[in-house]
Amino acid sequence: MSRTTTRRTTLSGALALAFAGATAPWADASGRRPDDGRVRGWVTSTLARMTLHEKVGQLFVQQVYGSDATTPDARNLPLYGVRTPAEVVQKYALGGVIYFAWTDSVQDPEQILGLSNGLQRAALSRDSKVEVPLTLSVDQEQGIVTRIGPPATQFPGGMALGAGRSAEDARTAAAITGMELKAMGLTTDFAPVCDTNVNPLNPVIGTRSFSSDPALAAELAAAQVRGYQEDGGVMSSAKHFPGHGDTATDSHVAFPVITHTRAEWESIDAPPFEAAIAAGIDMVMTAHLAFPALDDSGDPATLSHPILTGVLREELGFEGVIITDSLEMQGVRDRYGDAEVPVRALLAGADQLLMTPAMDEAFDAVVAAVRSGRITRAALDEKVARVLTLKARRGLVKDAMADPGALWDVVGIPAHLAAADAVSDRTTTLVRNDDAVLPLDAAGADLLVTGYGVSTTATLAAALEEQGATTTVRQTGTSPSDAQIAAAVAAAAGRDAVVVTTMKAWTSAPQQRLVAALRETGVPVVVVAVRDPYDVAYLGDAPTYLATYSYSPVALEAAARVIAGAVSPTGKLPVDIPVAGDPDTVLYPFGFGLGY
Known part of the structure; x- marks a missing residue:
């Protein structure tokens, strides 16, 4: 039996697992959270015994270098001195640690x-009057921001879920992601x-967002919160407050300014x-x-008391x-400066500081x-109490360790995997099919796959x-050279069709030239945009x-099923696609999508 068939025949089991009972992994057998009175008692007694150093430590969530907890890694020295x-x-x-592949x-x-359990042992074995477990976090948004790849289950990401229009699918994706993170010892997504x-x-959000429609984005956000927390048993964090959706500037490298009015914020960003x-x-x-x-102070929201305390x-x-x-x-x-920023963030209303670049x-x-x-000491205790309360309510105080025997x-x-396939099948969006090229008769077809x-x-x-199908692959990257374009054109000769992948082709004239050159061959060309759906406006x-909204394998496999007609496309655009160079004129509207 093929892998695809195996995955798809077990879908009902996945949904049953995701929503069986309503008993979250952090709850007791009856499905109840830890008793709030006991939580408050533990938080109060723990706070009373913590030193100032320990309280401040709970405010920091840092990256650490190394694949296990106890092997020395020289990259830790410049930042931490150990x-x-x-x-x-x-x-x-520390209050928490965040994971990356680059660390x-x-x-x-x-x-x-193993790393998760090792870090928890380190946190719980300090020479201290208190034992406080860590939050262990990761950016497993799925789609283009996926830190943990296969064999963990993959999903195509936020905008793809927006194209699928299903709150149930969004919740399933979050539930399965959360369950698997928890099994690996991670506590927070x-x-x-x-x-x-x-x-x-x-340049920084794009397909990470569910939609340009606030109501759809709100519906799917709420579904995912419930999936992560109630079904998956991990903490989740809504980001990036007060809203990062209307900027052409990447805050990783520069300082964006959002020019929405208060009324626009309330109707677009806040929902x-x-x-x-x-x-x-x-978390937010x-x-x-x-x-x-x-x-109007000019400070970033992270350092803004009016935004974090006043609004949020x-x-x-x-x-x-x-x-x-x-x-x-x-x-x-x-x-x-890097020493002043954390203080200002805390004064603004933040409780935890992520990845400070100058730790000491x-x-x-x-x-x-x-x-x-x-x-003030009272403000510090309020912040630490929030962190401790969350750890207790999510069951970390009771049991911070993951079970190696249950991992697989x-x-x-x-x-x-079957659930991921089924969810992905409902996200692929057919935007153009003018010559009725799709669905292809893939059986025995000779295809060039390029891009x-x-x-x-x-x-x-x-x-x-x-x-x-029989396939030949000619990869050309994000900025194909003239020689690569010529090689792809030559490889297209005599094929039944060409399937060309684009990735942010709206920023890449060479990708646009590649598609144009392939079309000039007269061979049918199927464009698959594997990130931003906006590419179509720049491809003549x-x-x-x-549009797949993601280059995750699960999204590409779903696209192949659509191309071959094994699945009919049902995804609908979760954003407007404007005319190239004319953002006020809509080329393909929100909700557009073709079928077979």
């Missing part, structure tokens, strides 16, 4: 679980993205965050951008943990601010071969165009 991840945790009494935290599920992506030129809060979101992540309609706490009523986006990002570092200086600055009264009963199991991505083209070709009148 070599092992365990020593970093113990030195600062070697993310390699495979067994390694992740920095998702969902609650930004309403109304700017097609947005997904309001929905996430109403659904019980545990701040954005490093100016929003003059909410605070007081107006929206959010009572959970406010965490900053990475303090390494340029958008928060332009106006103040920042830590000492926060301690000094408390001792001087700039940050959860991660990448057939039921989860963006070594793994992308190889995965798509393999998926088309599962549908019966390319007659056959699919």
Whole structure:
């Protein structure tokens, strides 16, 4: 039996697993949260026994270098002055750790679980009067921001879910993602993205967003909160408050300014965050951008008391943990030094500081601010109490360790993979099919697969071969040279069809030339946009165009099934696609999508 058939026949098992009972993994056998009285008692007694150093440590969530907790890694020295991840945790009494592939935290599920348990042992074995477990977090948004790849189950991401229009599918994706993270010892997913992506030129959000429609984005955000927290048993974080959807500037490298009026913020940016809060979101992540309609000081939202305390706490009523986006990002570092930024973020209303780039200086600055009264002891205790309360309510105090024996009963199991296939099948969007090229009769067809991505083209070709086609692959990257274009054109000769993948072709004239040259061969050309759906506006009148919103293998496999006619496309555009160079004129409207 083929892998595709195996995955797809177990779908009902996945949905049953995701929603069986309503008993979340952090609850007791009756499905109840830990008793709030016991939580309050533990938080109060723990706070009373914590030193100032330990309280301040709970405010920091840092990256650590190394694939396990106890092996020395010299990359920790410049930032922390110690070599092992365990020593970093113990030195600062950290509140949490965030995982990345570039820190070697993310390699495979067994390694992740081992690191997670090792870090928790380090946190719980400090020479201290208290034992406080860590939050262990990752940006597993799925789609283009996926830190943990296969064999963990993959989904195509936010905008793809928006194209699918299904709150149930969005919840399933979050539930399965959460279950698998929890099985690896991770406690927190920095998702969902609650930004309403109304700017097609947005370089940092784009397909991470559910939609340009606030109501759809709000519906799916709330569904994912419930999936992560109630079904998956992990904490989730709505990001990036107060909204990063209307900018053409990347806050990683510069300082965006959002020019929405207060009324526009209320109607465009706020609804997904309001929905996430109403659904019980545990955390909200701040954005490093100016929003003059909410605070005209020029400070980024991360450092804005009017935004974090005035709007998020007081107006929206959010009572959970406010965490900053990475303090390494340029958008928060332009106006103040790396030691001052954390203090200002805490004064603004943040509870936790993510990835400060100058740890000793920042830590000492926060301690000094408390001792001087700039940050009051009461304010510090309120912040730490929020962090401790969340850890207790999510069951970390009771049991912070992941069970190695249960890992492969959860991660990448057939039921989860089948659910991912089914969800992905409902997201692929057919935007153009002018010459009725699709569906292709793939059985025995001789296809050229070319365009963006070594793994992308190889995965798509393999998926088309599962549908019966014979394929030749000519990968050309994001900026194909004239020689690469000529080679692809030569390879197209005599084929039954060409399938060409584009990735942000709206920013790449060479990709646009590649598609044009392939069309001139007279061979039928199927364009598959594997990231932004906006590419179609820059490809002339390319007659056959699919949008997958993601180059995740699961999205590419779904696209192959649509191309071959095994699945009829049902995805609808979750954004308007404007005419190239004319953002006010709509080429393909929100909700557009063809079928067979």
